[in-house]
Amino acid sequence: xxxxxxxxxxxxxxxxxxxxxxxxxxxxxxxxxxxxxxxxxxxxxxxxxxxxxxxxxxxxxxxxxxxxxxxxxxxxxxxxxxxxxxxxxxxxxxxxxxxxxxxxxxxxxxxxxxxxxxxxxxxxxxxxxxxxxxxxxxxxxxxxxxxxxxxxxxxxxxxxxxxxxxxxxxxxxxxxxxxxxxxxxxxxxxxxxxxxxxxxxxxxxxxxxxxxxxxxxxxxxxxxxxxxxxxxxxxxxxxxxxxxxxxxxxxxxxxxxxx
Ligand code: GRF
Numbered sequence: 001x002x003x004x005x006x007x008x009x010x011x012x013x014x015x016x017x018x019x020x021x022x023x024x025x026x027x028x029x030x031x032x033x034x035x036x037x038x039x040x041x042x043x044x045x046x047x048x049x050x051x052x053x054x055x056x057x058x059x060x061x062x063x064x065x066x067x068x069x070x071x072x073x074x075x076x077x078x079x080x081x082x083x084x085x086x087x088x089x090x091x092x093x094x095x096x097x098x099x100x101x102x103x104x105x106x107x108x109x110x111x112x113x114x115x116x117x118x119x120x121x122x123x124x125x126x127x128x129x130x131x132x133x134x135x136x137x138x139x140x141x142x143x144x145x146x147x148x149x150x151x152x153x154x155x156x157x158x159x160x161x162x163x164x165x166x167x168x169x170x171x172x173x174x175x176x177x178x179x180x181x182x183x184x185x186x187x188x189x190x191x192x193x194x195x196x197x198x199x200x201x202x203x204x205x206x207x208x209x210x211x212x213x214x215x216x217x218x219x220x221x222x223x224x225x226x227x228x229x230x231x232x233x234x235x236x237x238x239x240x241x242x243x244x245x246x247x248x249x250x251x252x253x254x255x256x257x258x259x
């Protein structure tokens with residue numbers, strides 16, 4: 001049966017499809033046990049349903065509106081103030097060192113933790129070995145990450161990013177690479193840490209940006225690589241071959257163990 005994989009998406013889900021296909025044809029020794037989305041009605045959810053995989057949605061924008069209109073309504077799922085304070089002061093300030101500005105002040109952070117709690121409640125319905133972010137467009141806070149990674153040396157959240165990190169973190173990797181005029185771009189699969197696209201790198205694929213490329217076909221070339229790279233990296237995880245080690249310079253990196 002292999003590993004149990006949970007997938008979070010926000011959109012079209014072509015990476016999700018690649019992962020579902022790889023589970024189906026044995027390139028990944030595992031199965032997708034749920035697909036969650038922070039946006040309603042996206043194509044990725046249809047893909048999951050078609051594959052018979054349970055889905056859930058915690059709509060970020062809708063829920064945020066409701067939360068700020070009437071925070072009292074969320075008392076049942078909002079982490080308590082001391083829990084929020086602990087994560088905010090002890091962890092969030094250290095995330096600032098990783099250049100995260102996404103969460104705002106305490107009030108916004110409390111909302112963010114409430115949203116993440118709602119996601120975690122859904123996640124906890126399923127036992128998973130690995131959480132895969134496949135076009136999930138939210139930065140996760142230390143609150144969520146710590147709940148998934150009980151053991152810091154065995155991270156369990158993977159992300160795919162559309163650039164050769166550490167170049168061009170953020171939401172538009174292919175666009176940023178293209179507009180900078182880079183001669184190569186590509187994609188990166190990495191474990192998620194407290195920073196935005198800063199975690200230990202598992203795998204990368206490069207694609208050339210040729211003189212007659214448009215942004216559209218440059219993206220297409222990148223995505224073709226993503227659909228191969230992500231299943232490969234997930235399979236390395238399934239085989240227990242990914243080890244996070246700390247270098248002398250303090251940087252945490254992934255060693256790929258031989259078979
Ligand atoms: C991909 O380019 C991925 O690298 C980025 O978001 C895009 C998602 O595409 N994180 P899809 O939803 O998998 O089609």
